[in-house]
Amino acid sequence: MYAVEMQHITKRFGHFTANHQVDFQVHEGEIHALIGENGAGKSTLMRILYGFYTPDAGQIYINGREVKIQKPSDAITLGVGMVHQHFMLIPPLTVTENIILGKEETNRLGILNLPLAAKQLTELSQTYRLHIDPSAKIEQVSIGFQQRIEILKILYRNAQIIILDEPTPILTPQEIDDLFKVLLQLKSEGKTIILITHKLSEVMTISNRITIMRHGKIVGTRETKSTTQTELARLMIGEEIGPPISKRPFIAHKDILIMEQVSAKGDRGVLAVRNVSLNVKEGEIIGIAGVEGNGQSELVQVIAGLRPFQVGEISIGSHSLSPTHGHQALAHIPEDRLRFGLILDFTLQENLILGRQQELRFRHYYFLQDSETRSYSSELIHSFDIRPEELSLPARNFSGGNQQKIVVARELSKNVPLIVASQPTRGLDIRAIDFIHNSLISERNKGKAILLVSSDLGEILKLSDRIAVMYEGEITKVFLTADTDEREIGMYMTGAKKKSA
Amino acid sequence: MQTLTKLGYNIAGPVLALIISFAIGGIFIAIIGKDPLAVYSQFFSDTLGNAYGIGQVLFKATPLIFTGLASAICFRAGLFNIGAEGQLIIGAFCIAFVGNVFGILPAIFLLPLCILAGFIGGACWGIIPGLLKATFGAHEVINTIMMNFIAAALVNYFVSNVFFVPATVHTPDIVPAAHLSRLDFFFESFHGAPVNLSLFIAIGAALLLHVYLWKTSLGYELRATGLNLNAARYAGIHVERHMIGTLTLGGGLAGLAGMNFVMGYKHYFELGFSEGAGFIGIAVALLARNNPIGIVLTSIFFGILQYGSLTINTIVPKELANILQAIVILCIIVLSKVIDRHMVRLQKQSVAAEVHA
Ligand SMILES: Nc1ncnc2c1ncn2[C@@H]1O[C@H](COP(=O)(O)OP(=O)(O)OP(=O)(O)O)[C@@H](O)[C@H]1O
Ligand SMILES: [Mg+2]
Numbered sequence: 032m033y034a035v036e037m038q039h040i041t042k043r044f045g046h047f048t049a050n051h052q053v054d055f056q057v058h059e060g061e062i063h064a065l066i067g068e069n070g071a072g073k074s075t076l077m078r079i080l081y082g083f084y085t086p087d088a089g090q091i092y093i094n095g096r097e098v099k100i101q102k103p104s105d106a107i108t109l110g111v112g113m114v115h116q117h118f119m120l121i122p123p124l125t126v127t128e129n130i131i132l133g134k135e136e137t138n139r140l141g142i143l144n145l146p147l148a149a150k151q152l153t154e155l156s157q158t159y160r161l162h163i164d165p166s167a168k169i170e171q172v173s174i175g176f177q178q179r180i181e182i183l184k185i186l187y188r189n190a191q192i193i194i195l196d197e198p199t200p201i202l203t204p205q206e207i208d209d210l211f212k213v214l215l216q217l218k219s220e221g222k223t224i225i226l227i228t229h230k231l232s233e234v235m236t237i238s239n240r241i242t243i244m245r246h247g248k249i250v251g252t253r254e255t256k257s258t259t260q261t262e263l264a265r266l267m268i269g270e271e272i273g274p275p276i277s278k279r280p281f282i283a284h285k286d287i288l289i290m291e292q293v294s295a296k297g298d299r300g301v302l303a304v305r306n307v308s309l310n311v312k313e314g315e316i317i318g319i320a321g322v323e324g325n326g327q328s329e330l331v332q333v334i335a336g337l338r339p340f341q342v343g344e345i346s347i348g349s350h351s352l353s354p355t356h357g358h359q360a361l362a363h364i365p366e367d368r369l370r371f372g373l374i375l376d377f378t379l380q381e382n383l384i385l386g387r388q389q390e391l392r393f394r395h396y397y398f399l400q401d402s403e404t405r406s407y408s409s410e411l412i413h414s415f416d417i418r419p420e421e422l423s424l425p426a427r428n429f430s431g432g433n434q435q436k437i438v439v440a441r442e443l444s445k446n447v448p449l450i451v452a453s454q455p456t457r458g459l460d461i462r463a464i465d466f467i468h469n470s471l472i473s474e475r476n477k478g479k480a481i482l483l484v485s486s487d488l489g490e491i492l493k494l495s496d497r498i499a500v501m502y503e504g505e506i507t508k509v510f511l512t513a514d515t516d517e518r519e520i521g522m523y524m525t526g527a528k529k530k531s532a
Numbered sequence: 533m534q535t536l537t538k539l540g541y542n543i544a545g546p547v548l549a550l551i552i553s554f555a556i557g558g559i560f561i562a563i564i565g566k567d568p569l570a571v572y573s574q575f576f577s578d579t580l581g582n583a584y585g586i587g588q589v590l591f592k593a594t595p596l597i598f599t600g601l602a603s604a605i606c607f608r609a610g611l612f613n614i615g616a617e618g619q620l621i622i623g624a625f626c627i628a629f630v631g632n633v634f635g636i637l638p639a640i641f642l643l644p645l646c647i648l649a650g651f652i653g654g655a656c657w658g659i660i661p662g663l664l665k666a667t668f669g670a671h672e673v674i675n676t677i678m679m680n681f682i683a684a685a686l687v688n689y690f691v692s693n694v695f696f697v698p699a700t701v702h703t704p705d706i707v708p709a710a711h712l713s714r715l716d717f718f719f720e721s722f723h724g725a726p727v728n729l730s731l732f733i734a735i736g737a738a739l740l741l742h743v744y745l746w747k748t749s750l751g752y753e754l755r756a757t758g759l760n761l762n763a764a765r766y767a768g769i770h771v772e773r774h775m776i777g778t779l780t781l782g783g784g785l786a787g788l789a790g791m792n793f794v795m796g797y798k799h800y801f802e803l804g805f806s807e808g809a810g811f812i813g814i815a816v817a818l819l820a821r822n823n824p825i826g827i828v829l830t831s832i833f834f835g836i837l838q839y840g841s842l843t844i845n846t847i848v849p850k851e852l853a854n855i856l857q858a859i860v861i862l863c864i865i866v867l868s869k870v871i872d873r874h875m876v877r878l879q880k881q882s883v884a885a886e887v888h889a
Contacts, residue, residue, distance in 0.1 A: 337766060363766070371766040374759045385756065386767035388749045397748045 623787020654787020
């Protein structure tokens with residue numbers, strides 16, 4: 032008997048088949064990894080299990096009993112919980128209020144018993160070492176913290192089957208370790224866990240069994256013990272990934288981005304960027320390494336003109352940036368694609384010109400040039416492999432990875448000297464990551480200046496010519512990539528080593 | 533095939549909603565002891581059964597098109613314009629004033645001038661909440677409502693003390709050069725119905741707005757602003773300018789609604805003439821999902837309800853006619869949602885059948 036068994040599940044959106052005759056089984060008490068390319072249908076399958084979508088055809092069995100899951104509350108009653116790819120928390124409410132939402136403890140008069148709930152939560156968070164502050168407001172807490180809340184929410188509802196849709200891309204390495212410890216503890220208590228991820232190394236460390244999806248179908252299930260990353264990659268994409276294209280030696284002369292002693296405040300009014308001076312030259316990739324929350328996000332927003340800065344000077348090319356008004360002569364892949372990078376209700380085609388709508392290529396006087404935009408869009412869709420290739424589909428309906436590809440495609444196709452790429456490969460599958468890495472290198476080889484921010488140190492080391500480490504809002508060290516290693520960078524990232532005064 | 537079925541659903545949906553809502557209305561008529569069939573046959577024969585009735589319906593629809601557009605364009609930019617009523621009143625008063633005071637001008641100058649006056653009058657009432665929103669972040673709902681009160685009081689004052697015909701609540705007549713012809717001038721069969729050329733101006737405005745929203749870069753920016761403010765800023769869109777501009781444009785459109793009554797019908801401005809067209813415009817916009825062409829159709833539908841409930845006055849009390857009107861609107865809103873959901877389920881079943889086959 033399986034904890035979860037899905038049989039012949041088919042789900043279509045319009046004429047597009049996201050899941051085709053899917054059979055999927057999970058043993059009780061195992062950690063089961065679900066992997067596959069962007070758009071393979073993983074999130075769709077799990078949303079069906081969670082009652083977010085109802086399948087067009089097929090059956091679901093929980094603990095051997097056939098069930099009808101029409102809506103999430105049905106799934107919750109059956110002990111199924113899900114942490115979504117994009118969180119679903121309500122920002123102005125506190126942690127406690129968010130967690131009890133939908134399962135409020137009230138007294139006989141219908142009045143909320145918040146202290147009781149807070150006490151239960153504190154106990155839960157101690158049991159699983161998920162550190163949270165029950166009275167904090169969601170809008171004030173980090174993204175890793177938000178994920179812990181989502182997990183607690185599920186545990187609070189006593190879920191036996193726990194689905195996590197790509198939990199790791201937004202976490203720091205330390206947070207990933209902590210998460211995995213929690214998952215192992217849950218497993219030892221007999222809970223069943225389904226984990227979606229693109230990182231094969233994670234799959235190999237944590238899972239018991241692995242199911243691979245491709246183009247809406249299941250291509251196989253493997254015991255983790257008896258498979259390899261190479262086999263998994265082949266099953267996922269059907270081919271091998273080649274070596275990265277090589278960097279052309281580039282003797283850079285001209286500074287493109289110049290920052291002189293820039294300081295800027297964060298959302299909570301305290302300085303988040305302190306006295307940063309950094310130049311990025313043409314034909315150079317500078318990687319910013321740092322533990323998340325050390326001012327990298329704010330720094331990027333300042334450069335992109337989305338956040339005012341209080342002190343210092345910034346110029347891009349010969350154009351100096353006003354401290355309060357943004358400007359647009361840069362390509363910017365924002366870290367938060369849903370908040371900045373996309374308009375979810377705009378179509379794919381409309382999103383592909385977001386920020387470029389005033390370029391003369393796309394308009395004639397004030398009239399949008401539909402045919403030009405169309406051919407430009409088709410070109411990008413093709414070269415970045417955005418799926419489905421439907422120009423009029425709203426961005427909302429693309430898979431997480433394909434949404435990211437829309438943003439990256441648009442920004443990398445801009446003809447501007449500076450690219451600021453923040454977490455450019457977050458949520459992408461291995462083939463797409465490889466493609467984007469190659470694109471960044473080839474843009475660099477063409478002479479563009481690139482500032483890369485990533486929480487993936489491997490990515491930074493692979494792509495950067497120089498690496499700047501940010502700690503508590505300051506740039507504490509700049510290395511030539513060739514002269515350093517992961518260990519040394521790590522010491523600066525954690526503040527164990529600081530700026531030599 | 534697929535698009536054809538979809539189109540079928542799109543037409544069948546609203547039609548079904550209409551039939552069901554009239555059926556529910558019929559139950560209410562029966563409850564007060566009248567014959568629903570008699571009431572409805574009168575309702576439909578008087579509104580759609582002859583050219584005069586159609587003319588009356590179109591006359592009622594005209595201002596709703598303008599105010600519907602005024603709300604819709606603001607909704608599209610993420611703004612709630614509750615001020616169409618005030619914008620309309622000011623616009624209409626400006627038309628009446630210009631049409632009278634500049635009476636010596638020939639029609640070729642006076643007509644455009646009057647229309648411009650209506651637009652500018654309304655636009656002034658839109659730009660103020662726009663500026664307050666863009667510079668101080670003051671919420672436009674409160675400010676547009678306040679502007680409604682100011683407009684009503686101001687016009688009241690002028691029409692009672694400054695610019696009026698003694699012993700009436702209206703202004704002096706505009707000169708004939710400022711009249712917009714009634715359609716019965718061109719089509720004999722409309723004889724007696726007040727529908728006039730401003731209907732075509734309204735439809736023209738809807739078409740222009742459609743082009744603006746979907747075919748121009750500014751319309752693209754406006755929609756982006758309304759859908760995701762952060763992403764709009766990221767895209768270098770001057771969102772503040774769009775807020776001001778859109779509220780101004782919305783105000784101007786609402787101001788134009790005054791043409792229908794002042795230039796096309798009575799030829800003066802009268803207190804209370806609007807009958808809440810500014811507020812009904814909000815409902816029109818919502819029902820038409822802020823789609824300009826849909827607004828023309830929805831306005832005509834509202835025109836039918838408004839004029840129809842006047843004609844059945846002889847059989848049922850006026851209050852019931854008004855209640856009926858409200859019931860139909862509510863039913864349509866609820867049913868269109870229900871039917872949408874049902875269509876999705878139907879589609880699902882057809883996929884399931886295909887898969888099992
Ligand atoms: N509401 C929808 N309407 C139309 N198509 C949709 C909708 N939701 C998902 N799809 C399509 O279904 C396919 C599968 O999407 P899904 O989100 O399940 O992919 P995924 O495997 O989770 O990918 P990723 O790794 O990128 O998150 C995608 O091509 C997506 O565009
Ligand atoms: Mg997904």
